[in-house]
Amino acid sequence: MRTDGYGHANKIVPLLKKLIFPVCVLVIYAVFFIFSPARASVAFRSSMGILLNIVVPLSLVFTLMVFMNLFLTPAHIVKFLGKGSGARGIVLSAAAGIISMGPIYAWYPLLKELQGKGATNSFIAVFLGNRAVKPFLLPIMISHFGGMYVVLLTLFTIAGSLAVGYLVNILVKD
Amino acid sequence: MQSPDQNLQSDWGFSCLIETPAKNILFETGARGSILLDNMRKSSINPSIVDAVFISHRHWDHTGGISDFLKLNPTTVFIPYSCPEPPGAAKTIKDFLVKIFISANGSTTDASVGQRFGLSPYFIIVNPQTMEFEAVPNSGADGKRAAGMQAVVLAISKEVDLVLTGYCSPTAMKYLTDNGIEVITGVKGTVSAAVAQYSNQIHPTTIHSMVKPDGTGAVLIHAFKSTGKQFANLLPVFVGVILLMGLFNSFISKELLSSIFSGSTLLDTLWGAGFGSIFAGNPINSYVIGGELLVYGVSLFAVTAFIISWVTVGLVQLPAEIAALGKNFALVRNALSFITSIAIAILTVATYNLIVGCGQ
Numbered sequence: 001m002r003t004d005g006y007g008h009a010n011k012i013v014p015l016l017k018k019l020i021f022p023v024c025v026l027v028i029y030a031v032f033f034i035f036s037p038a039r040a041s042v043a044f045r046s047s048m049g050i051l052l053n054i055v056v057p058l059s060l061v062f063t064l065m066v067f068m069n070l071f072l073t074p075a076h077i078v079k080f081l082g083k084g085s086g087a088r089g090i091v092l093s094a095a096a097g098i099i100s101m102g103p104i105y106a107w108y109p110l111l112k113e114l115q116g117k118g119a120t121n122s123f124i125a126v127f128l129g130n131r132a133v134k135p136f137l138l139p140i141m142i143s144h145f146g147g148m149y150v151v152l153l154t155l156f157t158i159a160g161s162l163a164v165g166y167l168v169n170i171l172v173k174d
Numbered sequence: 175m176q177s178p179d180q181n182l183q184s185d186w187g188f189s190c191l192i193e194t195p196a197k198n199i200l201f202e203t204g205a206r207g208s209i210l211l212d213n214m215r216k217s218s219i220n221p222s223i224v225d226a227v228f229i230s231h232r233h234w235d236h237t238g239g240i241s242d243f244l245k246l247n248p249t250t251v252f253i254p255y256s257c258p259e260p261p262g263a264a265k266t267i268k269d270f271l272v273k274i275f276i277s278a279n280g281s282t283t284d285a286s287v288g289q290r291f292g293l294s295p296y297f298i299i300v301n302p303q304t305m306e307f308e309a310v311p312n313s314g315a316d317g318k319r320a321a322g323m324q325a326v327v328l329a330i331s332k333e334v335d336l337v338l339t340g341y342c343s344p345t346a347m348k349y350l351t352d353n354g355i356e357v358i359t360g361v362k363g364t365v366s367a368a369v370a371q372y373s374n375q376i377h378p379t380t381i382h383s384m385v386k387p388d389g390t391g392a393v394l395i396h397a398f399k400s401t402g403k404q405f406a407n408l409l410p411v412f413v414g415v416i417l418l419m420g421l422f423n424s425f426i427s428k429e430l431l432s433s434i435f436s437g438s439t440l441l442d443t444l445w446g447a448g449f450g451s452i453f454a455g456n457p458i459n460s461y462v463i464g465g466e467l468l469v470y471g472v473s474l475f476a477v478t479a480f481i482i483s484w485v486t487v488g489l490v491q492l493p494a495e496i497a498a499l500g501k502n503f504a505l506v507r508n509a510l511s512f513i514t515s516i517a518i519a520i521l522t523v524a525t526y527n528l529i530v531g532c533g534q
Contacts, residue, residue: 018407022411022413029417032421042423050419061458069404132486140458153482156522157482159518161486161514171510
């Protein structure tokens with residue numbers, strides 16, 4: 001735990017960790033610019049093209065995220081998860097997975113707590129499977145793959161997560 | 175206790191009369207005073223026989239009838255700390271069954287009160303009458319996302335009545351107060367001093383007033399700030415991925431890719447699922463990479479398996495999942511998710527091709 005004794009987290013280390021990847025890519029760019037400047041500039045133009053294509057869907061994503069932050073929080077979502085039994089519990093777990101945001105590691109403590117409180121393994125598996133359905137990222141997905149594909153993928157992902165939940169229930173003892 | 179009568183009005187909420195040899199206690203008051211009083215009349219219960227009213231929590235369907243009842247019988251009311259004092263009560267008693275949730279910099283009541291609600295290393299849950307306490311380490315203290323909300327969830331799940339802390343975001347405060355938990359900010363000193371201070375009201379001026387959630391404006395600004403932070407968090411890796419895809423487009427030949435992705439549906443899908451399982455992070459990156467792979471001629475089967483397994487299978491975070499949810503669960507779930515990602519990819523793309531084929 002990195003805190004300064006007053007409960008303030010040290011933010012520098014996580015920031016440096018996040019920067020490792022882009023800095024490494026920039027170093028590779030620098031090397032290519034030195035040894036193969038023509039192809040490196042093609043690469044850079046290609047990156048800018050990708051970025052331009054994504055600007056509009058990305059701003060839609062931002063708007064959707066603001067709304068989700070406004071109306072949905074983990075406090076709401078955990079109320080769904082682990083509540084009810086049978087079909088109702090599964091539907092609520094799937095819904096919780098779909099509307100959950102943020103990296104998975106932020107969710108582990110909550111899931112652990114729910115598991116301790118009796119949320120079944122299959123509900124947690126259904127929740128984790130449905131995290132692949134990201135309503136707020138749909139604009140980006142549609143811009144890359146088209147609406148029909150996204151609808152089908154979403155339906156099959158939900159069905160797949162239910163299958164995983166069912167099998168986890170059989171294979172893992174609560 | 176009165177037995178239910180067919181003529182009673184039904185409504186959302188709860189209220190009952192507990193008759194004991196010593197006292198008659200009205201337990202909860204339902205949602206509406208008119209219905210409560212009408213049902214009492216139909217049950218031949220004179221409000222004046224009630225010696226005390228007991229409210230378990232501040233939800234509207236338990237407290238709605240209290241004002242009308244107290245107009246007829248201004249008696250003693252027992253309420254949790256989270257309830258505002260009902261007007262008209264002869265006496266209001268709050269000193270019962272209270273749990274105080276305090277952000278703290280240590281695991282004992284001698285520790286200082288944590289000044290940031292979500293980021294304090296511990297939460298101490300104290301019964302102010304007995305000073306019995308439970309110290310819960312804050313798993314969100316490292317400042318990762320949703321630390322404040324994890325603390326909110328913990329406070330709600332522990333069914334506390336009151337939160338004492340230095341600072342609490344408007345959003346966290348809104349969800350605490352919406353769940354009937356009182357929040358007092360600006361609290362300093364040790365945990366035990368804070369409990370004593372609040373319980374005895376020795377220096378009420380040093381404690382902020384019963385804080386109500388901030389207005390919609392503050393919550394909206396906070397939502398914007400949270401989203402901005404989430405965007406800022408994903409930006410470095412996102413920019414890295416976009417730059418990398420540029421390099422990929424420029425330097426990786428189609429021949430190299432086709433040596434990996436041979437064109438066999440099953441094998442390509444397997445490769446896609448494999449790559450997706452290794453990588454992790456925001457799925458937005460998987461869409462960008464997947465989109466570029468498609469341009470490069472990699473099959474939609476492989477790209478779909480890649481996108482699904484990116485989120486559902488996590489080799490990188492497997493140790494964290496094992497630690498949180500158990501080895502058996504984590505291994506079985508990841509293995510099943512890997513297989514399912516291949517099945518999802520094949521079903522999705524096959525159906526897509528079928529529909530698109532029919533449409534042409």
